[in-house]
Amino acid sequence: MPHYIALIHKDPESCYGVSFPDVPGVITAGDTIDEAMRNAADVLAFAAEDWSDLDGAAFPSPRTIDELRRDPAFRDDAADAVVAAVPFRVAAAAE
Secondary structure (H helix, E strand, O other): OOEEEEEEEEOOOOOEEEEOOOOOOOEEEEOOHHHHHHHHHHHHHHHHHHHHHHHOOOOOOOOOHHHHHOOHHHHHHHOOOEEEEEEOOHHHHHO
16 A cells, blocks of 8 residues: 655644645644544545646655655654555555
8 A cells, every 4th residue: 555755743722733744735633643644644535635636637646755865855844743654545545
């Protein structure tokens, strides 16, 4: 099962926000880190359903953590984030 790297940010007085460096514009959140992680897997599958209709391109492929670490933008974004691997449920995305 492929995984996408997620960045989880938490500011005081806010929920946990999740973004995906390889899937621009796809974000989610949760009141707890566990809820945010569950929502992250769901939002990836949901985004993949209509990606080609909206964007005209295939759903982006995930980069490895090593590839991401070579990206200066990722290093900047990840500096104050929790980095997590979120499973991409291909079967759920195809339904």
